[in-house]
Amino acid sequence: MAKTIEEINEKIRKGKAVVLTAEEIIDYASEKGVKRAAQEVDVVTTGTFGPMCSSGAYFNVGHTKPRIKLGGGKSYLNDVPVYTGLAAVDFFLGATAMPEDDPRNKIFPGKFAYGGAYVIEELVAGKDVRLTATAYGTDCYPKKALETYISLKDMNEAVLLNIRNAYQNYNVAVNLSEKVIYTYMGVLQPKMGNATYCSAGQLSPLLNDPLYKTIGIGTRIFLGGGVGYVVGNGTQHNPGVKRTEAGVPKAPSGTLCVTGDLKMMSPKWLRGTSYTGYGVTLTVGIGVPIPILNEEILRFTAVRDEEILAQVVDYSDSYPQGIPGSIGEVNYKQLKSGRIMVEGKEIPTSGLSSYLKARGIARILKEWIETGKFFLTQPVELLPSIDSGIAIKPLKERPIKKTA
Amino acid sequence: MGERWIMQKKRIVLSYPPHLVDQPVISKLVKDYDLGVNIMRARITPKEQGRLVLELTGKRAGMEAGLKYLSEIGVEVQSLAQDVKWHEDRCTHCTACISVCPTKALDVQRTSMEVSFKRDKCIACELCIPVCPYQAMEILF
Numbered sequence: 136m137a138k139t140i141e142e143i144n145e146k147i148r149k150g151k152a153v154v155l156t157a158e159e160i161i162d163y164a165s166e167k168g169v170k171r172a173a174q175e176v177d178v179v180t181t182g183t184f185g186p187m188c189s190s191g192a193y194f195n196v197g198h199t200k201p202r203i204k205l206g207g208g209k210s211y212l213n214d215v216p217v218y219t220g221l222a223a224v225d226f227f228l229g230a231t232a233m234p235e236d237d238p239r240n241k242i243f244p245g246k247f248a249y250g251g252a253y254v255i256e257e258l259v260a261g262k263d264v265r266l267t268a269t270a271y272g273t274d275c276y277p278k279k280a281l282e283t284y285i286s287l288k289d290m291n292e293a294v295l296l297n298i299r300n301a302y303q304n305y306n307v308a309v310n311l312s313e314k315v316i317y318t319y320m321g322v323l324q325p326k327m328g329n330a331t332y333c334s335a336g337q338l339s340p341l342l343n344d345p346l347y348k349t350i351g352i353g354t355r356i357f358l359g360g361g362v363g364y365v366v367g368n369g370t371q372h373n374p375g376v377k378r379t380e381a382g383v384p385k386a387p388s389g390t391l392c393v394t395g396d397l398k399m400m401s402p403k404w405l406r407g408t409s410y411t412g413y414g415v416t417l418t419v420g421i422g423v424p425i426p427i428l429n430e431e432i433l434r435f436t437a438v439r440d441e442e443i444l445a446q447v448v449d450y451s452d453s454y455p456q457g458i459p460g461s462i463g464e465v466n467y468k469q470l471k472s473g474r475i476m477v478e479g480k481e482i483p484t485s486g487l488s489s490y491l492k493a494r495g496i497a498r499i500l501k502e503w504i505e506t507g508k509f510f511l512t513q514p515v516e517l518l519p520s521i522d523s524g525i526a527i528k529p530l531k532e533r534p535i536k537k538t539a
Numbered sequence: 540m541g542e543r544w545i546m547q548k549k550r551i552v553l554s555y556p557p558h559l560v561d562q563p564v565i566s567k568l569v570k571d572y573d574l575g576v577n578i579m580r581a582r583i584t585p586k587e588q589g590r591l592v593l594e595l596t597g598k599r600a601g602m603e604a605g606l607k608y609l610s611e612i613g614v615e616v617q618s619l620a621q622d623v624k625w626h627e628d629r630c631t632h633c634t635a636c637i638s639v640c641p642t643k644a645l646d647v648q649r650t651s652m653e654v655s656f657k658r659d660k661c662i663a664c665e666l667c668i669p670v671c672p673y674q675a676m677e678i679l680f
Contacts, residue, residue, distance in 0.1 A: 184631065185633075186672065244669070248674075317669075321635050321670060321672070322639070322669055322670045324638075324639070329638035329639060330638070331635070331638075406631065406673060408672045408673060409672055409673075409674070410672055411669040411670070412669075416672075418631065418672075418673075471649065471652065472649065473637065473638075473647070473649065483637070483638035484637075484638055485633075485634050485635045485636070485637050485638040485639070485670075486633050486634040486635070486652075487633055487635055487672070488633065489631045489632045489633045489634075489652075490632075490634075490652040491631075491632040491651065491652045491653050491654075492631055492632065494652075
């Protein structure tokens with residue numbers, strides 16, 4: 136018997152909705168059977184807590200007296216430059232932005248101790264940050280400089296906008312070279328001395344809805360400790376990759392673009408993050424509820440770590456050079472055991488996405504739904520799926536002709 | 540009397556006053572107190588305070604007498620654990636540190652996927668410092 140979102144919301148309203156996490160549903164479905172489980176369970180909650188560089192936030196800081204046009208000038212939050220190519224007092228802060236005088240990796244390998252992601256974490260923690268700006272001044276916006284403390288509560292709007300998040304599966308990174316390398320997948324030891332992975336596996340949102348049958352534009356989600364929404368597919372959304380028979384992608388595939396009110400979020404679930412030798416990024420907590428509309432959807436949510444495969448990729452050569460290819464295939468049960476076998480070698484593994492925190496998010500979202508604080512939404516449009524023909528393209532460089 | 544002869548192992552941090560930097564302190568620990576000395580880290584510069592991380596192995600009696608000797612000549616002794624800090628509030632339990640920690644001082648419980656830090660296993664090698672993306676590890680040395 137199929138259910139509708141309205142029927143599930145009615146049960147939530149009455150406090151009668153049956154909600155399980157994406158971890159709990161595994162044993163439940165194997166004990167009760169898919170058919171019975173699909174009848175009994177209304178919602179499965181997912182979670183992920185991992186670094187995502189394409190995160191940021193936009194702000195409206197309110198007008199000064201006399202007015203200043205930050206747009207087209209230079210503005211900084213705690214010395215981190217923000218993007219001002221917008222109206223007078225709107226700007227965008229990117230997670231990976233760094234103070235102009237940060238040495239980057241000029242001092243090897245580079246600490247990247249502070250940047251946009253840390254400003255976001257501090258603002259969400261309620262702290263004051265320094266807003267400094269210079270402007271060119273106009274008849275209607277005469278002020279040319281600004282130096283002030285500002286906190287989140289002083290702002291009109293403060294909105295998290297992450298254009299790519301919640302990657303559906305990801306590479307497992309190794310280093311085949313003879314020296315240590317510093318990557319966005321962490322510090323990789325030479326000769327496959329370690330391997331890093333970055334997915335919550337069986338708890339990860341898009342791995343529980345592999346063919347995007349429920350998640351789409353307008354899906355209400357847990358975002359950074361508050362409530363957010365799916366804007367649409369994220370950048371580099373790539374549904375056409377190879378999949379298992381159950382539809383689970385074997386390589387990085389779907390992504391989400393998400394947004395939400397920063398004022399409702401918590402520094403517990405938005406964390407400034409520094410990858411030595413690589414840069415600054417934001418670790419973001421996301422939880423997506425999956426409505427159990429039918430047996431097929433329930434079967435998807437019962438996916439186990441051992442059924443999710445990932446590709447082992449060399450980050451010393453094939454990744455930086457853009458050479459496709461995998462040197463091995465492993466599953467998330469193996470990755471989480473702490474050791475994988477690649478080309479006959481046993482390699483210790485490390486995660487970059489916290490499974491413990493992912494579980495915490497799935498449990499919070501479950502509690503919100505059970506207590507009637509969170510209702511499901513019917514997406515306006517589902518995400519582009521395998522039949523969309525969408526495939527990400529590399530940039531084909533076309534040399535610019537020099538004219539005399 | 541048996542207890543006094545039980546073998547012990549201790550990880551300690553020594554702070555040397557400048558006037559002792561040119562004295563054969565460690566060799567005295569070995570010769571007079573029959574202690575095995577494994578120097579894990581050392582920073583000793585003439586005319587400045589020196590810092591030394593040692594692992595001492597020996598019989599309890601020798602260990603007690605050796606530590607007494609150190610404090611008598613003015614070397615400050617503290618346990619290594621005090622110099623290594625795991626900021627639990629900053630740790631996200633991502634497990635990035637787990638594959639590089641050589642002694643399993645940083646370890647993860649595989650069912651809960653919760654990371655923990657066991658001070659007594661830490662040798663202050665600092666491999667975890669650049670690997671932790673959240674600055675959860677700090678070594679004050």
